[in-house]
Amino acid sequence: MGRKKKNKLHKKKHGGTYNKKKLKNAILSTLYENPGKTVNYRQISGALSIKDPETRKLINVALQELADDGYVDQISRGKFKLKARTGKVTGIIEMQPQGFAYVVSDELEQPAVISSRNLNHAMEGDKVRIHVYARRKKHDLEGEVTEILERAKTIFVGKVQTTKNFAFLVPAGKVGFDIFIPKEKLNGAKDGQKAIAEIKDWPQNARSPFGEIIEVLGDTGDNDAEMHAILAEFELPHKFPQNVDKAAEKIPLEIQKEEIKKRRDMRKTTTFTIDPADAKDFDDALSLKKLDNGNWEVGVHIADVTHY
Known part of the structure; x- marks a missing residue:
């Protein structure tokens, strides 16, 4: 049941009637939300909530013309798929407050828009490989992350929340996800404490990345813990290296x-x-x-x- 639900196109409510131009834009908008899916006119009709027989027939015509114009590929008779640009484009993720992202690449004349559903676990600053889809007229270049080449950040500061069998680290700032911490990876962290966690894995179908606590900063509200958390969040050192501490210990307390x-x-x-x-x-x-x-x-x- 879960797989069937996942493969369904998302239905959208559209008011009014469709001419061919408007219909093509609506079809492409639907396909851009499901870039890897092969569809027929019935699935498009359902996604667009179209029940009118004449408009449903027009969908077939619109799909064929989109294929002729290079926007979609005809996989087999009556089945179409959004056309991906050949070749691989590499760039850097720039997250936006609304949840989508831009990918900036030297291989593209302008940034490509990546919807939140097409980020595939990519985060701010990550170096990624994307597929760029055939550009719709008067629309931004759009694409999908297909591979994360290099993570910009894997260590996060936040507050620990524990349950009976597992825990989460809720990162500070606008991160957009919690980090799942197995019970055996808490390393002494307790519920409500400030800590630093490192992401170790993010399975494709998991909503949250998997990580472990690498340092406990202290209780929430404690002055030192809060200050150290702020420093660590901005990747500033919150403790001195051992050689610096040793050098400081050698300074005499008596004044000559x-x-x-x-x-x-x-x-x-x-x-x-x-x-x-x-x-x-x-x-x-x-x-x-x-x-x-x-x-x-x-x-x-x-x-x-x-x-x-």
């Missing part, structure tokens, strides 16, 4: 006497840092003291970080 002599010593003045207790550095501070003449002095202290 020779260095103190070069500076104004404020250690006897009560000074308050304005950084929070969990800050990684304390480089700004304020002081307040009463002068001999009765005035109050407010000191603004900025650390000399370049010294280190």
